Amino acid sequence: MINEAALLESKTLRDGVLERTDVLDRVKALSLLPDGMHVTTAMVAAYFEVAERVINRMAQRHRDELTVNGLRILRGEDLARFKGDTLSLFPESYPQPRSSLALWSRRAVLNVAMLLRDSNVARQVRTYLLDMEYLARTRPVETPARSRDVPLDDRIDQRITHILGKTVVPMFNALIETSGEHRQELTSLREDVERIEQRLCDHHTRIADLEHTGGPRRYTGIMASIDAMNWREFEHHIAVLLRRDGCTDVIVHGGPGDRGVDVTARTADGRSVVAQCKSFAPYRPVWSGELQKFLGASRVQHAADVALFVATTSFAPDARAIAEAYGVTLVDRSHLEKWSAGVPLPVLQ
Known part of the structure; x- marks a missing residue:
């Protein structure tokens, strides 16, 4: 440990x-x-x-x-x-x-x-960190006989990780505690072993993610922070993301008299942008009526080149159909998470 x-x-x-x-x-x-x-x-x-x-x-x-x-x-x-x-x-x-x-x-x-x-x-x-690491290392590993559906390489990774965490690392800890002359060399060797162990754990996690979830989740914690924002903070968060992606003239209009849009901006190549920001609970989707209202505001009132509807939730099928038919870019919960983590929004490039 x-x-x-x-x-x-x-x-x-x-x-x-x-x-x-x-x-x-x-x-x-x-x-x-x-x-x-x-x-x-x-x-x-x-x-x-x-x-x-x-x-x-x-x-x-x-x-x-x-x-x-x-x-x-x-x-x-x-x-x-x-x-x-x-x-x-x-x-x-x-x-x-x-x-x-x-x-x-x-x-x-x-x-x-x-x-x-x-x-x-x-x-x-x-x-807490050390306790979590210990629990991760000492978690029982299924034997090949009980996990025939798991690829052989994956089972080998788990077994090697288990052995490193349960025997090799504790052995180094004991040697370091009692050694004098070779303490620094042993510490360095232990770090090498733990680095290998960590890489095997990471490899196992990546394989599991790719097989079961379509890809790894690298943005843990971001949506929790966004969910804690009030509507005004969320609008300013979107303004920050627009500026980060190269937009200029970014203005937050949210509130009474906003003419149906919350943020306006201009892309680096000069296109006008309008954004609607909806901070809803994850279980409450955006319905088609809200898309229709935004469509009128973005296209008719503002004549926007880029219309963004950003939400902390999902979009109902009818709302997605309207967006696809009239060229509105939808940024749902999963896309918002990636955008907030630093992945540029393609429509702004």
Whole structure:
């Protein structure tokens, strides 16, 4: 079993568990900015119950690692845009930065938990991570006789992973605890073994996803953040995505008097864009009547080149038929998840 000291000292081990951002909410609630995806340095410090200067010093020492995992420093136009799109929604709740602003993703916050030595909250997060890793490694593996429908290579992967987790890694842990002269070499060898074990686990997961779900899900947690937004925050979230995909003149119109559209913009090649944003519960689909209303607003009132209907749910068959007949681009829950995760929307390119 991986111990806490190894997690603090080994970047390889940290990289292997960075997808488990749900652990953060098991320890305590992590407050997010209105965009539903980021926190400030002050919010990171509050979560881990340490002084903000502690987070700043740690960020300086591990800047490259944290940047890879989602730490961004906004300055200039990027900072001004973020203030207008996000912080301006609740000016009384968040201090307005002057020259720069550090934004931390949930993945970067989890990275902090594995770097902070003197935080009780960080220790609790590491404990949850280690427990989850232990459970994953010690989960019983079916024997070939009981799983004939599973491909042979897949069964071999599971058996090797089981052996590595149950025997080889514990053996290295015992040797490291009692060794002196060769401690560093043994630690390095153990990390190599654990890296192989992690790759086998990843391989098994990818194969299972491809066989049973049509592809891996890489965007865990994004829709939970979007579902927590109110209608105004959701509209501004869509505005942020439009700007990220190269749109200019992005304006949020949502509310009374919006003439049937929530956001207008212009693509990089000059086409006009109008978007309707519906933040519905996942079980409540968008019906054809709502598509008909938007069709009139986007085509007749605004003469839009690109009409987007973005929803946090699915679209009824009649609504999809109307959209296909009149050239409306539908962004349903699954497409919204991918768009929010960084996959560009083709119609805007």
